[in-house]
Amino acid sequence: MPEGHVIHRLAREHQAALADEALAVSSPQGRARAAADELDGMTLLAVDAVGKHLFYRSVGATLHVHLGLFGRFRSYRSDPPPPRPTTRLRFQGGGVTIDLLGPTDCRIVDPGGEDEIRDRLGPDPLRADGEVEEFVRRLARRRIPIGAALLDQSVLAGVGNIFRAEALFVTTIDPLRPAGSLRLEETTALWKTIRSMMRRGVRLGRIITREPAELGARSRSSIRSANALYVYKRQSCVRCRGPIASAKIGGRSLYWCPGCQS
């Protein structure tokens, strides 16, 4: 169940584990047989992350993977279990086995197909080529609530339901305000907040948005998920103690503090 930080982390891990290796690729489930046949025996060159999309590049072909809500990877250093009936793709090489389960997309794309995917995406705050100016441009003049705009991958690539709620809280922005009504300094603050939250997510391998000072001296592993966040799925605000509101915005449940965000 990944937002962009998980995707970028996977790209790094998989590139480190598999690049420059000749891979054995199979599709135990059968549904990705065409992709598996194309990749089997090829040497992986690199793995790129763009928003929530992954591109596995080999000399002759590029594999596009989108995990969707349910997709996940599992890695095994040694003695991998037999594939499950749902294992879509299994990569083996460099002493590692990596299984892909339940992805929304898992297909070979040609350069045109990759461009099509990338052209639909807004700037990715985790990428060096992600620019705040582009975020500002894509947000301007939109009338949808900012809470909905942050989930729109053509506005901003990689943010999901937790980061949008947490970033709006930290920047004290009311999620119901029209996206185009935000002042430049608000939009810029939103970008910086999202980028730093997501970078931390890549580093830690999990989403912790509250500041260490607020969490006391507890170690990272002892921070329970319920305490790591400001508003997502919370009942009351950790700052003002007021009730947290929730509503479907942009098709998903958004949580915010009406007292702190206005």
Place this chain on the structure above:
DNA sequence: TCTTTATGGTGAG
């Protein structure tokens, strides 16, 4: 052993 839920996205109406 059910039912529900989840950090996502698309295409039809």
Place this chain on the structure above:
DNA sequence: TCACCCTAAAGAT
């Protein structure tokens, strides 16, 4: 806005 796709784990019974 809704139905639907994909899977696994947690929660309810």
